[in-house]
């Protein structure tokens with residue numbers, strides 16, 4: 313049994329949704345999964361397995377930041393996860409992004425320390441699995457959900473980022489900042505599994521004010537439905 317995700321072999325489905333927040337994991341399991349069974353509560357890394365439209369799906373909390381997400385992803389893969397989709401929130405850099413709008417992540421600039429340690433300092437371009445990315449994009453279009461596809465920055469220090477600092481990244485095509493995607497994408501390539509990410513805008517970067525809770529919840533609902541429909545399309 314892994315050290316952190318204390319699940320028995322066979323209790324995690326091949327398809328896994330990955331929110332940072334345990335509350336979101338519980339909500340997704342209760343709202344969308346048939347017969348959800350909890351398999352981990354250790355460290356608050358809540359994990360559940362049930363079925364979505366008859367297909368086994370797990371939802372597993374990553375915690376915040378690439379160090380925690382990388383531990384969880386490594387252990388999930390050892391437990392049999394094969395398609396990992398982050399369902400997270402993000403701070404918008406692009407002013408055209410509306411509160412709760414979705415970002416289908418096409419690539420994640422690795423501004424965090426976890427990939428640096430794995431790569432021994434080598435430059436790298438963390439990208440999602442192309443089939444997962446296309447399935448997320450198709451699902452967002454089919455469901456008619458407001459979204460953009462593009463780059464995000466994966467950062468370590470939420471409160472170190474300023475509006476001005478983030479705007480500099482907008483000049484290179486970055487839409488939003490978040491804290492886990494680059495590590496997930498690298499690990500998926502290293503361990504030969506598929507990964508992707510879809511995010512809902514929770515705030516403007518450098519602004520501590522969250523979008524109103526009911527607006528954010530609507531974004532989270534749409535993001536979850538996009539991710540669930542997408543994982544059904546990918547082996």
Ligand SMILES: O=P(O)(O)O[C@H]1O[C@H](CO)[C@@H](O)[C@H]1O
Nearest residue numbers: 332333376377400401490491
């Ligand atoms: O809402 P989640 O999935 O946790 O994602 C974002 O929210 C947290 C920061 O508030 C970080 O984990 C960041 O990536």
Ligand SMILES: O=c1cc[nH]c(=O)[nH]1
Nearest residue numbers: 402403489490491517
């Ligand atoms: O990294 C993050 C995630 C959400 N919101 C932010 O402002 N930054």
